[in-house]
Each structure stands twice: as C-alpha cells, then as structure tokens.
Amino acid sequence: xxxxxxxxxxxxxxxxxxxxxxxxxxxxxxxxxxxxxxxxxxxxxxxxxxxxxxxxxxxxxxxxxxxxxxxxxxxxxxxxxxxxxxxxxxxxxxxxxxxxxxxxxxxxxxxxxxxxxxxxxxxxxxxxxxxxxxxxxxxxxxxxxxxxxxxxxxxxxxxxxxxxxxxxxxxxxxxxxxxxxxxxxxxxxxxxxxxxxxxxxxxxxxxxxxxxxxxxxxxxxxxxxxxxxxxxxxxxxxxxxxxxxxxxxxxxxxxxxxxxxxxxxxxxxxxxxxxxxxxxxxxxxxxxxxxxxxxxxxxxxxxxxxxxxxxxxxxxxxxxxxxxxxxxxxxxxxxxxxxxxxxxxxxxxxxxxxxxxxxxxxxxxxxxxxxxxxxxxxxxxxxxxxxxxxxxxxxxxxxxxxxxxxxxxxxxxxxxxxxxxxxxxxxxxxxxxxxxxxxxxxxxxxxxxxxx
Amino acid sequence: xxxxxxxxxxxxxxxxxxxxxxxxxxxxxxxxxxxxxxxxxxxxxxxxxxxxxxxxxxxxxxxxxxxxxxxxxxxxxxxxxxxxxxxxxxxxxxxxxxxxxxxxxxxxxxxxxxxxxxxxxxxxxxxxxxxxxxxxxxxxxxxxxxxxxxxxxxxxxxxxxxxxxxxxxxxxxxxxxxxxxxxxxxxxxxxxxxxxxxxxxxxxxxxxxxxxxxxxxxxxxxxxxxxxxxxxxxxxxxxxxxxxxxxxxxxxxxxxxxxxxxxxxxxxxxxxxxxxxxxxxxxxxxxxxxxxxxxxxxxxxxxxxxxxxxxxxxxxxxxxxxxxxxxxxxxxxxxxxxxxxxxxxxxxxxxxxxxxxxxxxxxxxxxxxxxxxxxxxxxxxxxxxxxxxxxxxxxxxxxxxxxxxxxxxxxxxxxxxxxxxxxx
Numbered sequence: 001x002x003x004x005x006x007x008x009x010x011x012x013x014x015x016x017x018x019x020x021x022x023x024x025x026x027x028x029x030x031x032x033x034x035x036x037x038x039x040x041x042x043x044x045x046x047x048x049x050x051x052x053x054x055x056x057x058x059x060x061x062x063x064x065x066x067x068x069x070x071x072x073x074x075x076x077x078x079x080x081x082x083x084x085x086x087x088x089x090x091x092x093x094x095x096x097x098x099x100x101x102x103x104x105x106x107x108x109x110x111x112x113x114x115x116x117x118x119x120x121x122x123x124x125x126x127x128x129x130x131x132x133x134x135x136x137x138x139x140x141x142x143x144x145x146x147x148x149x150x151x152x153x154x155x156x157x158x159x160x161x162x163x164x165x166x167x168x169x170x171x172x173x174x175x176x177x178x179x180x181x182x183x184x185x186x187x188x189x190x191x192x193x194x195x196x197x198x199x200x201x202x203x204x205x206x207x208x209x210x211x212x213x214x215x216x217x218x219x220x221x222x223x224x225x226x227x228x229x230x231x232x233x234x235x236x237x238x239x240x241x242x243x244x245x246x247x248x249x250x251x252x253x254x255x256x257x258x259x260x261x262x263x264x265x266x267x268x269x270x271x272x273x274x275x276x277x278x279x280x281x282x283x284x285x286x287x288x289x290x291x292x293x294x295x296x297x298x299x300x301x302x303x304x305x306x307x308x309x310x311x312x313x314x315x316x317x318x319x320x321x322x323x324x325x326x327x328x329x330x331x332x333x334x335x336x337x338x339x340x341x342x343x344x345x346x347x348x349x350x351x352x353x354x355x356x357x358x359x360x361x362x363x364x365x366x367x368x369x370x371x372x373x374x375x376x377x378x379x380x381x382x383x384x385x386x387x388x389x390x391x392x393x394x395x396x397x398x399x400x401x402x403x404x405x406x407x408x409x410x411x412x413x414x415x416x417x418x419x420x421x422x423x424x425x426x427x428x429x430x431x432x433x434x435x436x437x438x439x440x441x442x443x444x445x446x447x448x449x450x451x452x
Numbered sequence: 453x454x455x456x457x458x459x460x461x462x463x464x465x466x467x468x469x470x471x472x473x474x475x476x477x478x479x480x481x482x483x484x485x486x487x488x489x490x491x492x493x494x495x496x497x498x499x500x501x502x503x504x505x506x507x508x509x510x511x512x513x514x515x516x517x518x519x520x521x522x523x524x525x526x527x528x529x530x531x532x533x534x535x536x537x538x539x540x541x542x543x544x545x546x547x548x549x550x551x552x553x554x555x556x557x558x559x560x561x562x563x564x565x566x567x568x569x570x571x572x573x574x575x576x577x578x579x580x581x582x583x584x585x586x587x588x589x590x591x592x593x594x595x596x597x598x599x600x601x602x603x604x605x606x607x608x609x610x611x612x613x614x615x616x617x618x619x620x621x622x623x624x625x626x627x628x629x630x631x632x633x634x635x636x637x638x639x640x641x642x643x644x645x646x647x648x649x650x651x652x653x654x655x656x657x658x659x660x661x662x663x664x665x666x667x668x669x670x671x672x673x674x675x676x677x678x679x680x681x682x683x684x685x686x687x688x689x690x691x692x693x694x695x696x697x698x699x700x701x702x703x704x705x706x707x708x709x710x711x712x713x714x715x716x717x718x719x720x721x722x723x724x725x726x727x728x729x730x731x732x733x734x735x736x737x738x739x740x741x742x743x744x745x746x747x748x749x750x751x752x753x754x755x756x757x758x759x760x761x762x763x764x765x766x767x768x769x770x771x772x773x774x775x776x777x778x779x780x781x782x783x784x785x786x787x788x789x790x791x792x793x794x795x796x797x798x799x800x801x802x803x804x805x806x807x808x809x810x811x812x813x814x815x816x817x818x819x820x821x822x823x824x825x826x827x828x829x830x831x832x833x834x835x836x837x838x839x840x841x842x843x844x845x846x847x848x849x850x851x852x853x854x855x856x857x858x859x860x861x862x863x864x865x866x867x868x869x870x871x872x873x874x875x876x
Contacts, residue, residue, distance in 0.1 A: 073510055
C-alpha cells in the first residue's frame with residue numbers, strides 16, 4: 001500500500017502534466033483546421049493574403065505542435081510510471097484505445113507535419129493543402145480517441161472484470177460509451193472555440209495598435225474567428241448543459257460538489273462559497289436566490305439543489321476544485337457567448353473593425369478558451385475522485401510501488417521544467433505577434449529595385 | 453499465438469524507434485561537435501522528421517500497455533527515474549529544436565540545449581534498457597523492487613554503448629544528407645564509431661550471458677540458429693557500413709547501420725524470448741486478454757501499411773541532400789482599384805444607450821429561450837432553438853463577410869508592400 005503522500009504527489013504530477021499538455025492541443029487543433037482552410041483558400045484564389053495568414057499562424061502552430069508532441073509523449077508513459085496498478089487494470093481497454101489513437105492520429109499528424117511546415121518550394125501548394133488537411137484530421141481524430149478513453153473512465157461500459165483487470169466485452173460499447181456521446185462534442189467544440197479566441201484576440205491587437213500593414217490580415221482572421229465563435233458558442237452551451245445533465249444522472253457527487261451545497265436546502269445559485277470539507281458545511285456562501293431551481297428547470301423557483309452530504313463521506317470529491325473549476329469555465333463561457341454575439345452585431349453594423357473598445361476587450365479574451373478548457377477538465381477530473389475508474393477503481397489503490405522521495409523529485413522536476421517552458425512559450429508567442437505577419441510582395445513584377 | 457503478434461508489434465515499433473530516432477538523437481549529439489551555423493543546420497536536418505520518428509516510441513509504449521499490460525506495469529515503475537529523465541530530456545530536446553528552428557539566426561543556448569538533451573535522452577534510454585535486461589523484481593504483474601534497482605554496472609555500460617551506437621547512426625545519416633566539409637567529417641568519424649559500437653556490442657553481449665547464464669537457452673537448436681544468423685547478418689551489415697564510410701554512394705553507410713541495428717535487435721530477441729522482463733516475466737503471463745490483443749493487432753495492422761505509405765512519402769518529399777530553401781516572398785498582389793471606405797459618424801448619447809439596451813434585452817431573451825433555460829415542455833425545443841440561433845449566425849456572418857469582401861476590407865494594400873521593401 002502506497003503512502004498517502006506518494007498518492008497526493010502523484011496526483012499533482014499527473015494533473016500538472018495533463019493540464020500542461022492539454023493547453024497545447026487546445027490551440028493547435030483549431031489552428032490546424034484554420035491553416036488547412038486558409039491554405040485551401042490560397043490554392044483556390046491565389047490571393048497572397050491567405051498565404052500571409054498561413055505563414056504567420058504556421059510559426060505559432062509549429063512550435064506549439066512540437067511542444068504538444070513532447071508533452072504528449074510524457075503522458076503516454078505517465079499512466080504506467082506512477083499508476084502501475086491502474087495501468088495493469090485498464091491496459092486491455094484503454095491501452096488499446098490510446099494505441100489506436102497513436103496509430104491513426106499521432107502518426108498522421110507527425111507524418112504530414114514535415115511536408116506542411118517545410119514543404120514550401122519542394123511540393124506544390126495543393127500538396128501543402130492536402131498535408132494540412134491530413135494534419136488537421138490527425139488532430140481531430142486524436143481528440144476523438146482520447147475523449148473515448150477518458151469518457152470510459154468516467155462511465156465504464158462494455159467490460160467484464162477478472163482478477164482485478166478490466167477485460168473488454170463489446171468494443172463498440174467501450175469506444176462509443178455513454179459519456180463519450182456527450183463529452184466528445186463538448187470538447188471538440190471547446191478546442192475549436194479556444195483557438196478562435198486566440199486567433200481573434202491576436203488579430204484584434206493589430207487593429208487596436210493601428211498596425212496598418214497588418215490590417216487586411218487582422219481583419220480577415222478576426223472575421224473568421226468571430227464567425228466561428230458566433231456559430232459554435234450556442235451549440236457549445238447546449239452540449240455543456242447536456243453533459244452536466246448526463247453527469248447528474250451518472251456521477252451525482254460531481255454535480256453536488258459543482259453546485260457548492262452541502263445540505264439539500266438551497267434553491268439559489270451559488271456565486272461564491274468557502275467550503276469546510278472537514279465539517280461538511282460552507283463557511284461563506286453568496287447566493288442568487290431561486291436561480292438554482294430555475295436552472296434545474298423548476299419555474300416556481302422552490303426546488304432544492306442536491307447537496308454533497310447526500311454522497312457517502314468516502315465518495316465525496318473535493319468541493320473547492322470542482323466548484324471553482326466549473327465557475328471558471330462557466331462564467332468565461334458566458335462572457336464568450338456575449339462577446340461573440342456582440343461581435344456579430346457590430347459586424348452587421350459595419351463597426352467591428354473600428355470599434356476600439358470591443359477590440360480591446362477581444363485582446364483580453366485571447367486566453368479565455370484555454371482557461372475555460374482547463375477549468376472544465378479540473379471539474380471533470382477532480383469531480384470523479386476518489387475514483388480513477390468511476391465506481392470501480394479507487395485512485396488510492398492505483399499507485400505504483402513508489403517511494404515518496406521518487407514522486408517528490410520528479411514532481412519538482414516537472415514543475416520547474418514546465419514553468420520555464422510555459423514562460424518561454426508565452427514569450428515566443430508575444431515576440432512572434434509583435435514581429436507581425438510578413439509584408440506582401442510588391443504588385444509589380446517584383447524584381448526591380450524599390451524607388452526610395 | 454496472438455501474444456506473439458502483439459510482441460512482434462511492440463518489437464517492430466521499438467525497432468523502428470531505435471533505427472529512426474537513433475540517427476536523429478545521434479545527429480543531435482554530433483551537433484555539439486559542430487560550430488555556429490553548422491550546429492543549427494544539424495537541427496534543421498532532422499526538423500522535418502523528428503516528430504514522426506518519436507511517434508514510434510509512443511507507439512511502442514502504448515502497444516506495450518495495451519498488449520502486454522503486465523510488462524508495462526512492471527517496467528515503467530521499475531525504471532522510474534531514468535525513464536522520467538528520458539522524458540524530461542525529450543522535452544528539453546524538442547524545446548531546443550523548435551526554438552532554434554523558429555529563431556531568426558543561430559542561438560547558442562538553444563543549440564547547446566538540443567545537443568546536450570540528445571545526450572541525456574540517449575543515456576537514459578540506455579539505462580532503461582540495461583535496467584530491464586539486468587532484471588526487475590516483480591510480483592503478480594506489478595513492480596516490487598527499489599528505487600535504484602535499475603542502476604547496475606550493466607545498465608551503465610548499456611547507456612554508454614547506446615551513445616556510441618546512436619553516434620554511429622547519426623554520422624551515417626550526416627554522410628547521406630550533407631555535402632562538403634560536414635560530409636567528410638561524418639565519413640571520417642564513421643569507422644572509429646563502428647569499432648566502438650562493435651566493442652560495446654561484444655561487451656554487452658557477453659555481459660548479458662554472464663549476468664544471467666541460466667536464462668539463455670542456447671542448447672535449443674532453433675534459438676541458437678536464429679541467434680547466430682542474426683549475429684552474422686549484423687557483422688555483414690557492419691562490413692557494408694565500414695566499406696561505405698567516406699565513399700560514394702552516400703546512402704550506403706546508413707543502410708548498413710540500419711541493417712546492423714535490426715539484426716542486433718533480432719539477436720537480442722532470439723536470445724531472450726519468451727522472457728520479456730528478466731528474470732522471469734514471460735510473454736504469456738504479461739499479455740492482455742484475447743479480445744484486446746485481437747483489436748490491437750487487427751486495428752494497428754490495418755493502419756500500418758497506410759502509415760508506412762505516407763511516412764515513405766514524407767521521406768521522399770525531402771529526399772536527397774539537405775538544402776536550406778530560403779522562404780520565397782509572398783505571391784504578388786493583383787491590384788484592384790477601390791474607393792476608400794468611410795466610417796459613418798457615430799450618433800451621440802441617448803440614442804446609443806437606447807439602441808444598446810434594445811439590442812441586448814432581446815439578445816439575452818433569444819439566447820435564453822433557444823437554450824431552453826426556462827425548461828421547455830418538449831424535448832425538441834433546445835436542439836431546434838440552438839440550430840436556429842447558429843444557422844442565423846452563420847447566415848449573418850456569410851452576408852456581412854461577402855459585403856466586407858466587396859468593400860475591399862480584406863485587400864492587401866500595395867503601399868504596405870512598397871514601404872516594407874524600402875525598410876528592409
């Protein structure tokens with residue numbers, strides 16, 4: 001039996017490496033689709049604007065993709081390093097799912113990324129577009145498989161248990177498990193949305209800073225980003241709500257922690273709580289009365305929101321992380337929804353590209369999607385605790401034969417390395433953005449010397 | 453039988469990894485011997501392929517997890533520290549490579565990071581390999597030994613041996629891909645490295661036998677025959693590489709080294725199978741249930757030809773000697789004369805407030821109704837409402853985008869092009 005400290009440290013290690021890894025696909029999946037679209041537009045129209053857009057986002061995509069790959073390599077081994085018992089138990093099910101991800105998605109991305117990034121001048125623009133679509137399909141497929149694997153852990157289905165190991169029964173049920181049908185569209189939309197905020201925010205910055213040379217570039221990108229957002233945000237709310245409804249049925253404790261109530265006596269919606277997990281009560285609670293009941297589809301506003309004390313003490317997740325993780329995601333999502341629709345209205349009124357206040361707000365929204373995704377995953381993963389395979393395998397029982405010292409050393413190493421890497425990555429983005437997109441070539445034949 | 457297919461899959465991925473990432477780690481280590489721009493060029497040489505090369509390691513890891521969970525769960529915690537060390541080194545290496553490639557000129561820090569992280573990754577891989585071959589204590593499918601069990605004289609030797617082997621592969625690759633001074637240097641380094649690799653292989657080969665004499669059943673004729681055939685193959689391939697170094701055609705040393713690596717791996721397998729993790733964890737104990745292995749082997753097997761096909765295409769696209777293609781300028785503009793767009797004057801005060809309120813209130817209402825915030829009586833309300841809202845947004849976006857396009861909002865300005873030329 002592993003020590004509690006080793007378990008705690010290993011959980012932190014997995015959480016940090018997973019969140020860090022996640023923040024790269026959160027941008028690169030959407031960017032890969034954007035790159036494929038603009039490269040195709042370039043092939044079809046020959047307009048250098050699309051080439052300019054492709055080359056600019058390619059710079060950020062290339063580095064983000066590379067870092068995502070190495071951080072993802074860590075994840076592949078992380079399952080077995082600290083969580084040997086878990087790895088042995090679920091390998092026959094999830095190992096296979098992730099194996100399929102590697103062979104269908106990882107390789108597809110890696111195989112074509114070279115052509116996509118370095119192919120210019122060696123292959124035709126059309127081939128570059130094809131390679132870009134292949135990379136984009138790879139990133140999307142990868143999201144699909146990973147969500148299938150994770151959803152299976154949230155709501156296991158289609159297996160039999162033999163001697164502490166999960167044996168697959170029906171593969172269709174395993175891969176298309178009930179939780180997957182809700183969580184996959186939610187996450188797919190989330191990565192597209194977060195990349196759109198990133199692209200939109202950076203484009204808005206050029207307009208705010210009056211970088212005239214970058215105006216066509218910035219307007220085109222902002223237009224695409226806000227268009228995608230206006231279309232996807234409503235759908236995302238729908239799927240988010242559906243996912244929460246599903247979780248209320250299958251993981252009641254997660255929803256109880258997420259609403260921030262202990263007793264089942266509150267019909268309001270909690271904005272802020274300070275939970276006392278030891279005593280099972282809130283030290284502070286700021287509530288909008290009746291709203292909780294209304295959200296739960298009771299129009300009289302009197303129904304009580306279920307509290308965490310309904311779950312047995314050894315099956316309660318930590319209210320702090322679940323409550324605030326969800327609030328971070330949800331409140332940001334409200335801001336996103338409002339911004340996207342406001343952007344659409346401004347657009348229709350021909351004011352989008354000149355309205356300074358809105359554009360400045362857009363710049364602030366640049367990291368919104370990544371933060372919301374992080375909050376959502378914190379809710380999903382800590383809300384599932386104390387289970388690693390929900391209802392079947394406890395996290396505390398899943399640890400490898402590991403000393404606390406080992407876990408502490410490697411956790412420190414990961415934290416230091418990832419903090420440095422994150423700082424450098426952000427600095428790289430800032431520098432690339434400041435340098436701006438490449439200037440277009442002169443419209444004349446382009447060979448004679450410029451007239452100074 | 454099925455577990456042998458799984459085992460073959462793991463070995464194939466591992467072999468592909470050693471062959472492919474081996475040269476690329478070797479090039480990384482050799483970059484430390486180059487200077488300035490030369491160092492940067494080493495990175496650029498493998499920039500197109502390192503993602504794909506590293507994918508084989510991921511596949512090896514995952515195939516092991518899915519097909520032989522007993523091995524995965526024993527080996528990973530067993531070689532915890534060196535494996536994490538390898539992962540950290542791989543991150544640092546990717547970081548050095550990506551930022552070096554993204555920087556405008558040569559950056560000493562990134563180049564050195566790339567080189568030294570390649571060394572560290574190789575050493576850790578050797579320690580992992582040596583640690584596993586020296587044997588790991590396990591009980592019922594999970595590791596039960598100590599934190600430093602992997603650290604044995606044999607694993608240290610293995611780490612050094614792997615460095616020499618990867619250096620050799622790197623040098624062979626460099627001869628294939630470069631011209632001039634770099635090619636000559638690689639050609640000269642090849643033979644001493646080949647000698648070093650042979651010595652390391654002999655020491656490690658005999659060391660393995662001394663380490664665990666009972667486990668290697670060379671009295672079985674099939675095993676002995678396979679083993680010696682593989683060894684003979686490795687020797688022949690080594691001879692080809694020896695002959696090819698510093699001599700055209702330039703692809704020959706690399707081909708020889710690759711063949712020698714493959715034969716070496718086969719020899720190791722022939723000597724140890726079906727024991728996977730010495731001293732006693734065998735294929736049969738460690739494998740996952742049949743339904744998992746079937747899915748894995750069939751699924752991966754069906755994808756493999758496609759994977760090989762597009763990887764081969766990517767190789768072909770970057771075939772021949774490495775040349776740095778400077779990025780061509782953007783395609784020339786087609787200028788169309790347009791009238792400048794005039795911003796309409798903004799009306800003042802109360803009108804704005806009133807309009808904003810009038811837009812916001814129905815906006816919130818529309819969103820709330822379509823999202824079924826108030827609890828519809830029919831289950832079709834929210835999907836249909838959401839679809840309508842999104843479709844309206846799409847339509848509005850398409851119309852306004854078309855209009856902006858007509859107005860020339862997205863047209864590149866030829867003036868910007870000219871002024872940029874003058875500045876540079």
